[in-house]
Amino acid sequence: MNAKYHSAVFIDIDGTLVGRDSVIPESAAEAIVEAQREGFMIVLTTGRMYRSAVKEAARVNISADSPVISFNGAFVAASGDANDVIHYEPIGGALFKELVAALEKFERKDITIFCYNPFELFVDRENELLAEYVKRTGAKYNLADSFAGLGESPKVLALTGFETPELLLPFRDAIDKTFRGRLEYVNSFPNYLEITSAGVSKGLAIEKVAARFGIDASRTYAIGDSFNDVQMFRAAAVSIAMGNSDDAVKKQAAFVTKRLEEDGIYYAFKNFILK
Structure with a gap:
């Protein structure tokens, strides 16, 4: 067993810890600080890029020596x-x-593509979707004439407007047809692939x-x-879905807490972790 931590709590960021307005409930930060005092290692576990995750960790006073899981596990x-x-396992x-x-061949007038290296975001166009993403995550970006020059990327993100997630369906079908078994692809939001x-x-x-x-x-x-x-x-011994999760996601968890904005993180710690 780890000398400092006897347990680990892995927490998603968007929709779990941080709302779409970038607000973190004060109760969530309080629960995290209390858990760390009691020997729980807190690990932010996100699809976001590494630097963005580190910034969110600092907002809730997660110990700087705690690990960070970014890009859905591609960079740890x-x-x-x-x-x-x-x-570190990029697409390369x-x-x-x-x-x-x-x-580049796919007709994606309404679909924006992001590529990354472990610490930077690369885009091939500037638009409202990029502006919203940067505002929400605080990410800085680089304009690239072509993504090919990157050589590899820990994650590729395809996104469309929040009101029009159906525009991603033909894109997902095309990716599935060509790359099934060779790539992982999952929705973090209905409009994010x-x-x-x-x-x-x-x-x-x-x-x-x-x-x-050394945590069991x-x-x-x-x-x-x-x-x-x-x-x-x-993978975890105890799984907790947020109350604002899709019903299909809730069915995959052992427990369901309250919604994010209803102090869901605090409720999860008090009822399922710090008990």
Whole structure:
């Protein structure tokens, strides 16, 4: 067992800890601080890029020596300074080139594509979707003439307007037809399709963090709200879905807490973790 932490709580960010207005309930920060005092390691586990996750961790006073899981598990750092990388699995090589070629061929007037390296966001156009994303996550971005020059990316994000998620369906079908079994793709929001290397998941990342820090699998907890959290639910000993989750996501969890804006994180800690 880890000398400092006896258990680990893996918490999604968007829709779980942070609302669409970027507000974090004060009660959530209080519960996290109390849990750390009692020996629980708090690990933000997100589809966001690493630096964005680190900023959110600081907002709720998560210890700087706690690990961070970003890009749905494609980039896992042992702490908030990224000097010690536990796991990194990007889409790379010929597969990345093939994916970029497919993205360039697809008619995507209403679909925006983001690519990344572990610390930076790259886009090939500026629009309202990008502006909303930057406002919500605080991410900085670089304009790229072509994504091919990146060589690899831990995640590719396809997004469309919040009111028109159905526009992603033909895109997802095209990706599925060409890359089934070679890439992972999951919706974090109805209008966000996140694409990673095959085998990448929050669940696998949980296992790697627990092994690295000597935390028994029976002492792991996961809190999330979306479909990219389901693998996390399956890996953790105790899984908790937010009250604002889709019903299909709730069915995958052992427990359901209140909605984010109704102090859902606080309720989860008090009723299912700190008991």
